Amino acid sequence: MKRIIPVLLLLLVALPGPAHSSDPMDAVRGPIDEVINTLKDPQYQGDAQKEVQREKIWKIIRELFDFKKISSLALGNYRKKFSPQELKEFTDHFSRLLEDTYLDKIQAEYRNEKVIYLSQKIGSGKKADKALVKTKITRESVEIPVNYKMWLNNGIWRVYDVKVEGVSLVKNYRNQFQKILLNNPPAHLIEKVRKKVEKRKEKKADADK
Amino acid sequence: MQINKPHNILRLLTLFLAVLAFFSGCAHQRVDNSPAVPSFAQKSHKANLSAADQAMSEYKEDSDDDFLDDELDDDFLDDELDEDSDTSFKDSEEKIRLSDPLAPWNRVMFRFNDKLYFWVLKPVAKGYKAVTPAAVRLGIRNFFRNLTTPIRVVNCIFQGKFHTAELEIARFLINSTVGVLGLGDVAKNNPKFDRPPEEDLGQTLGVYGIGNGFYIVWPLAGPSTLRDSAGIIGDMFLNPITYVDMPPGSGAGITAFETVNETSFRIGDYEAIKDAAIEPYEAFRDAYLQYREKKVRNREEGETERRYDNLIRKWIK
Numbered sequence: 052m053k054r055i056i057p058v059l060l061l062l063l064v065a066l067p068g069p070a071h072s073s074d075p076m077d078a079v080r081g082p083i084d085e086v087i088n089t090l091k092d093p094q095y096q097g098d099a100q101k102e103v104q105r106e107k108i109w110k111i112i113r114e115l116f117d118f119k120k121i122s123s124l125a126l127g128n129y130r131k132k133f134s135p136q137e138l139k140e141f142t143d144h145f146s147r148l149l150e151d152t153y154l155d156k157i158q159a160e161y162r163n164e165k166v167i168y169l170s171q172k173i174g175s176g177k178k179a180d181k182a183l184v185k186t187k188i189t190r191e192s193v194e195i196p197v198n199y200k201m202w203l204n205n206g207i208w209r210v211y212d213v214k215v216e217g218v219s220l221v222k223n224y225r226n227q228f229q230k231i232l233l234n235n236p237p238a239h240l241i242e243k244v245r246k247k248v249e250k251r252k253e254k255k256a257d258a259d260k
Numbered sequence: 261m262q263i264n265k266p267h268n269i270l271r272l273l274t275l276f277l278a279v280l281a282f283f284s285g286c287a288h289q290r291v292d293n294s295p296a297v298p299s300f301a302q303k304s305h306k307a308n309l310s311a312a313d314q315a316m317s318e319y320k321e322d323s324d325d326d327f328l329d330d331e332l333d334d335d336f337l338d339d340e341l342d343e344d345s346d347t348s349f350k351d352s353e354e355k356i357r358l359s360d361p362l363a364p365w366n367r368v369m370f371r372f373n374d375k376l377y378f379w380v381l382k383p384v385a386k387g388y389k390a391v392t393p394a395a396v397r398l399g400i401r402n403f404f405r406n407l408t409t410p411i412r413v414v415n416c417i418f419q420g421k422f423h424t425a426e427l428e429i430a431r432f433l434i435n436s437t438v439g440v441l442g443l444g445d446v447a448k449n450n451p452k453f454d455r456p457p458e459e460d461l462g463q464t465l466g467v468y469g470i471g472n473g474f475y476i477v478w479p480l481a482g483p484s485t486l487r488d489s490a491g492i493i494g495d496m497f498l499n500p501i502t503y504v505d506m507p508p509g510s511g512a513g514i515t516a517f518e519t520v521n522e523t524s525f526r527i528g529d530y531e532a533i534k535d536a537a538i539e540p541y542e543a544f545r546d547a548y549l550q551y552r553e554k555k556v557r558n559r560e561e562g563e564t565e566r567r568y569d570n571l572i573r574k575w576i577k
Binding site: 120124148152153156160192211218219222223244247251 | 336394398525526528532535537538539543545546547550551553554555
């Protein structure tokens with residue numbers, strides 16, 4: 052009996068997994084630090100390794116960022132026009148677009164940027180499942196404030212919006228999509244996003260030649 | 261003296277634009293009239309909905325699912341996390357939309373600026389960056405920032421941010437002396453003297469309740485609003501460079517140089533946003549609006565006994 056308890060404890064500690072901490076800042080810090088370490092990792096410096104590095108980073112990001120929520124919020128009111136199937140399609144393409152754009156940029160241009168975690172604030176009362184984590188990214192003595200809006204879902208804090216210098220990613224896309232969805236069916240937007248992802252892939256393939 | 265005449269005209273222009281902004285700004289602050297930017301129709305604005313929006317509003321009342329109600333979307337997207345935070349302030353913000361009556365012109369200017377960036381500004385900035393060490397570029401940037409201190413000080417005072425105004429003056433003194441004419445930002449070595457957020461006349465007008473007016477994209481200068489443009493012109497009077505007797509055209513040269521220097525730090529930012537956008541024109545318009553909104557709402561940090569900036573806001577309401 053006495054042996055079982057330390058073994059159980061060991062198991063608990065050894066369990067991997069997403070940030071089950073009830074601390075939003077920790078939930079952000081872990082993955083972001085891991086991403087930075089991956090970017091700095093010398094074993095990925097060769098061109099051949101870039102895909103592997105990207106996959107690794109993408110896996111981390113996908114756990115931290117709640118793309119389903121991000122996509123749904125980006126549609127705003129118009130999400131009611133989407134069938135569940137269309138919603139899923141849209142989420143897939145939109146996540147892909149975000150991945151392609153931002154990961155490419157991060158991978159290509161990472162140059163020892165530092166992330167400083169400033170503060171976290173958890174809502175009170177009804178909003179106790181929401182939190183705001185403030186960070187600062189320093190690059191060449193330019194400081195960029197980046198805030199993460201998070202929500203607690205099934206005990207895990209995940210990001211549903213990123214604000215860079217006061218500009219919310221979700222609001223920005225929502226504004227763009229409004230224009231398209233006002234006069235067009237959901238399929239039209241999905242097609243647009245899909246085409247954009249395609250174009251980027253082609254451009255990238257061309258650039259790699 | 262040659263300088264007087266243009267100043268008089270500028271003065272009149274500023275007054276005219278400010279008055280225009282005041283009247284059109286107040287009208288446009290809450291209701292969006294432009295067909296190009298449909299707003300999430302507020303319950304109180306149903307009367308202003310077009311037919312298409314009318315159909316949309318039928319979808320709104322869905323109290324079952326918390327997350328689909330547009331107003332509860334605000335729960336996610338609002339900045340205030342406290343239930344009992346200053347909600348009256350939040351209400352007065354509402355959904356600020358930017359009307360865009362000059363959209364056709366703006367889109368042309370947007371494309372023009374886009375080409376200008378890729379064909380001229382970016383190559384020049386890249387070349388400049390390649391031959392100029394970072395320390396030199398930083399020094400130049402510090403120099404220009406130091407010079408424009410009067411603009412920030414005056415606008416801080418008008419917004420009631422006296423603590424920040426003091427800070428700007430202190431930084432100016434330190435950097436101009438120890439920092440050698442502002443080339444070095446030695447003040448920031450002391451964390452108490454970190455660079456505060458920059459204030460300008462456009463923000464001051466915003467704090468006093470003057471609405472944006474409408475969106476306008478200037479060739480070269482880029483996105484702006486009626487209010488912010490008036491602010492830029494007004495700020496020129498506080499910019500020491502305006503008052504130096506120079507051969508004509510050198511003012512433009514100096515601005516161009518400053519722009520290239522500043523861009524050398526931010527190469528790639530514009531492309532990234534454009535790349536990620538489905539509709540670049542709307543993306544930049546919205547980003548600009550959000551960015552400026554954030555700056556107008558900026559409050560002074562820290563507890564001070566007399567928070568004049570809060571007093572001004574309460575008075576405006």
